[in-house]
Amino acid sequence: QQQVKQSPQSLIVQKGGISIINCAYENTAFDYFPWYQQFPGKGPALLIAIRPDVSEKKEGRFTISFNKSAKQFSLHIMDSQPGDSATYFCAASRRGGSYIPTFGRGTSLIVHP
Amino acid sequence: KAGVTQTPRYLIKTRGQQVTLSCSPISGHRSVSWYQQTPGQGLQFLFEYFSETQRNKGNFPGRFSGRQFSNSRSEMNVSTLELGDSALYLCASSPGIANTYEQYFGPGTRLTVT
Numbered sequence: 684q685q686q687v688k689q690s691p692q693s694l695i696v697q698k699g700g701i702s703i704i705n706c707a708y709e710n711t712a713f714d715y716f717p718w719y720q721q722f723p724g725k726g727p728a729l730l731i732a733i734r735p736d737v738s739e740k741k742e743g744r745f746t747i748s749f750n751k752s753a754k755q756f757s758l759h760i761m762d763s764q765p766g767d768s769a770t771y772f773c774a775a776s777r778r779g780g781s782y783i784p785t786f787g788r789g790t791s792l793i794v795h796p
Numbered sequence: 797k798a799g800v801t802q803t804p805r806y807l808i809k810t811r812g813q814q815v816t817l818s819c820s821p822i823s824g825h826r827s828v829s830w831y832q833q834t835p836g837q838g839l840q841f842l843f844e845y846f847s848e849t850q851r852n853k854g855n856f857p858g859r860f861s862g863r864q865f866s867n868s869r870s871e872m873n874v875s876t877l878e879l880g881d882s883a884l885y886l887c888a889s890s891p892g893i894a895n896t897y898e899q900y901f902g903p904g905t906r907l908t909v910t
Binding site: 725732779785788 | 840844893903904
């Protein structure tokens, strides 16, 4: 059972454009939603994370939007750059307890110069 | 601080063999989690070790096992390898239990089963 559904599977954006990746979750017990960035040959690196008590979190060009009622959250990359070309994973888990992190299947982002 | 290191980086094994992968966490980190990454299934949680005890286990067969040593280093073992075990195996460390602290991933071990 896939508890976190991520879309699109791949995304091509022009330099300077906005990249938007969406995730939907099923388990309402989740309370921690991180995004990871993975470059070829590297492990995923934490990019930005949000908790459901806020609707938006911004760090530089990266913004997470969170819709608790719809059980959806999204990553927006403003002014996308070729260096942003990577695979992005959303995840969901619950802080503490025995919940294990559940990841989306990833979005391959290509930013053309 | 040095990051998470995994050895070996690449491995080719034959179906039926067994394999052991190693992970050294960031200094001071006590939790080590293992994940399997494949193009079809994405990132799937295998297990988490904290203070030498398995704290959580994902939905994988018993052929997948692990352990953690007193210095927090961890090993993962896969016995009776199958073709479907070909994947990137990622290790992640965190200062405390994985669900409370951010996880830091290593570069992974690419396992190919022929």
